[in-house]
Amino acid sequence: MNLATRIVVIGVGNEYRRDDGVGRAVVAGLAARTGDRALPSGTALRVCDGEPARLITLWEGADLAVVVDAAHAHPGHPGRVHRLEVDAAGLPGSGGPTSSHGLGLGEAVELARALDRLPTRLVVYAVEGADTAFGQGLSTPVSAAVEPLAERITRELTSHRRSLHDRTAPA
Numbered sequence: 001m002n003l004a005t006r007i008v009v010i011g012v013g014n015e016y017r018r019d020d021g022v023g024r025a026v027v028a029g030l031a032a033r034t035g036d037r038a039l040p041s042g043t044a045l046r047v048c049d050g051e052p053a054r055l056i057t058l059w060e061g062a063d064l065a066v067v068v069d070a071a072h073a074h075p076g077h078p079g080r081v082h083r084l085e086v087d088a089a090g091l092p093g094s095g096g097p098t099s100s101h102g103l104g105l106g107e108a109v110e111l112a113r114a115l116d117r118l119p120t121r122l123v124v125y126a127v128e129g130a131d132t133a134f135g136q137g138l139s140t141p142v143s144a145a146v147e148p149l150a151e152r153i154t155r156e157l158t159s160h161r162r163s164l165h166d167r168t169a170p171a
Helices: 018-031 052-059 105-114 140-168
Strands: 007-012 043-048 064-072 081-086 121-128
Touching (some): 007 052, 007 140, 018 064, 018 140, 043 052, 052 105, 064 140, 081 140, 121 140
Parallel strands (some): 007 043, 007 064
């Protein structure tokens, strides 16, 4: 296996803006995993406020980067999770969920693309929020999405690591 392969999970958000802290909550849940639920070795867990230059720095050089962020959707369904995979065309356009931050993830992706600093593979999990008012703690529907999403991400990381191993193993 290629030990230089890098996987990073980035929780985006502000824990003092209620549901905007869902990315950080998922990363905290991933960090607490042990035993058969543990993440593949070498997986980096990071948090970020969503500022594009910081995001780019965190995912640069990664084989797989998974970003978890709160999102607004209209009409909204708090706690619903969207999985988006960035490809050559970038993130899906308008009509879907958008970041809860002023400069969205789409801007970070396009800047990274222009600077040739995208990870090899970028997956975004956007969780629809209900409340981004000042305060701590997630709303009930968003809180209920945290553990299932952490489990889903764990399976995705494990599958990714396994597929890399299978591709690089001697025949």
